[in-house]
Amino acid sequence: MKISEVSEQSGLSVDTLRYYEKVGLLPPITRTNGGIREYTEADIKRIDFIKCMRTAGLPVDVLTEYFALVEQGDETIEARKEILQTQRTRLVAMIAELQDTLALLNSKIEGYEDALLQAEQELTDSY
Amino acid sequence: MKISEVSEQSGLSVDTLRYYEKVGLLPPITRTNGGIREYTEADIKRIDFIKCMRTAGLPVDVLTEYFALVEQGDETIEARKEILQTQRTRLVAMIAELQDTLALLNSKIEGYEDALLQAEQELTDSY
DNA sequence: TTAACACCTGGAGTTAACTCCAAGTCAAGG
DNA sequence: CCTTGACTTGGAGTTAACTCCAGGTGTTAA
Structure with a gap:
């Protein structure tokens, strides 16, 4: 899924999606040969979760910390x-x-x- | 009631109280001879209302507009x-x-x- | 009456979370 | 091949809502 489609579907702007990736709220999205982002189903699910938590006022940096822990595996x-x-x-x-x-x-x-x-x-x- | 007491009681900082007055969320507070703010009971009530609405995410400018209408009397x-x-x-x-x-x-x-x-x-x- | 502390002002600085921009690259139709 | 439109980047700009500061004035207790 391309960034514009994800934007459309999620209601987040393309700028916001790239911003989320920059601050580590989204993982580095895999790219096509040409360098264009291709979002997976897992990425979409994560975006939905983020959206939900953000509208509930959960700060971006708390979410970033949370996902960093997820990366670190079961000990966290x-x-x-x-x-x-x-x-x-x-x-x-x-x-x-x-x-x-x-x-x-x-x-x-x-x-x-x-x-x-x-x-x-x-x-x-x-x- | 002096600004520090209002701050204490409301949980808003003195800076915030002065800021609210500056942007018209609070009316011009009456002053002592020396120029020091003296908050009335009505001011305190308004501050409580503002606090309640602000924590509910109601933007400052919407509230300002609302109070401007209150000033204008019954037609509004x-x-x-x-x-x-x-x-x-x-x-x-x-x-x-x-x-x-x-x-x-x-x-x-x-x-x-x-x-x-x-x-x-x-x-x-x-x- | 003077030290210490609360108050005043105008204006600059901060923070979170985007949002926009310029200058360039990629993809698809004619 | 060329145009058109979507994509890329790094970095600057914006917005809301405070928050802080410097330099000055009022107040009060010893």
Whole structure:
């Protein structure tokens, strides 16, 4: 798969894909004779995982560290697990916070609905 | 309340508080004769609201626009409601995404737990 | 009244994560 | 073969949201 196709499919820009490779978030992608990147299925899967974690606010350098550990093989399983657990804790806290914010937003919106309703009422009353 | 106390209480740095004022996220804070900021209860409440929305990823300029509308009085209620509704939609989508990511993270962690268990098993087997 | 410390300003610097650019190479159709 | 369009690189530029700094002023306790 060529870079433009991967970009299309993943929603990440070609610049971002090359940037991810530069900072070690993606492995060195294999090339055709002419030097053009050819993404494998495994690369695509990794990109999906990265995308998911990035939208959850997991920083690029944490992910880079994680993949570096993956490269190092089975001895790093414990360390990798810890990284993921730390991020899980962060995520759980974040979801809770977002839900609080959502509740606040809902009550604000409701407040505005009441205000609008009342304004309308007053308009009607003036007849 | 002085800026350092507000900082302490809100968890925002004094620099951030001054920055928020500069970009119009906070109104011009009233000053003592000497020119030192004296935050009112209303300011504190607004800071709490801002903090909540910022941690939910609501951009500073959207919030600035929102408060500018608040200044303009009742005619802008409809517009303000729309801003909040847009953000609510964004938030709901975000929470859903985070929950998906959390599920993925959980299954990855479980995978590592199995791997560790198996490694231990093999260690025991070797006796 | 002076030391020490918190506060002020305007403006420069930082960080993360891209995003863009110039100048060049590769691939495919006519 | 030549053009057109996608690909390459290294490196510079951008954006949001702070964060820091220098040089100065206000405040308070000994």
